[in-house]
Amino acid sequence: MIIQKEGFTFKFDPSKCEECGGKCCTGAPGYIWVSEEESEKIAHFLQMEPAEFRERYTRRAEGKISLIEYRLGVNNYACIFFDKKSGKCQIYPVRPIQCRTYPFWDIFKERWKEVARECPGILL
Numbered sequence: 001m002i003i004q005k006e007g008f009t010f011k012f013d014p015s016k017c018e019e020c021g022g023k024c025c026t027g028a029p030g031y032i033w034v035s036e037e038e039s040e041k042i043a044h045f046l047q048m049e050p051a052e053f054r055e056r057y058t059r060r061a062e063g064k065i066s067l068i069e070y071r072l073g074v075n076n077y078a079c080i081f082f083d084k085k086s087g088k089c090q091i092y093p094v095r096p097i098q099c100r101t102y103p104f105w106d107i108f109k110e111r112w113k114e115v116a117r118e119c120p121g122i123l124l
C-alpha cells in the first residue's frame with residue numbers, strides 16, 4: 001500500500017523496508033527521541049524495569065530522552081535496537097513515534113531530496 005500525506009511532495013512505499021537494511025536506523029549520529037511513556041512501553045516489552053532500561057539504553061540530551069547508538073564505522077552509527085545481522089528493529093512493535101512517523105517528518109516537507117537519497121521507499 002502506497003502512503004501519502006498532505007503537505008508532502010513524495011509518497012512512501014513501506015514494502016521497500018524489507019529490502020532496505022535499515023537506512024533510517026543508521027547513519028550519522030543523531031537522536032532517537034523517546035517519551036517517558038514510550039520508554040516504559042519498551043522496558044515492558046523487553047521485560048526490564050523502566051529504571052534499568054533508561055540506565056542501559058538511553059541518554060539525556062536537550063532536556064529529553066534519546067535511545068543510545070553504537071558505532072558501525074566512520075560517522076556511521078546505529079540505534080542500539082537495530083540488529084545489523086537481520087537489518088531489523090528489535091523493538092519494532094513498540095518503536096517510538098519518531099520511527100513510526102518516518103519518512104513523514106516536517107523537516108522533510110522542504111528537504112525532500114535528503115530523505116529521497118536515504119530511503120528507497122520514497123516515490124517522487
Ligand code: SF4
Binds near residue numbers: 025032081082088099
Ligand atoms: S527504535 Fe527501531 S525503528 Fe527506531 S531507530 Fe531504533 S532500530 Fe530503528
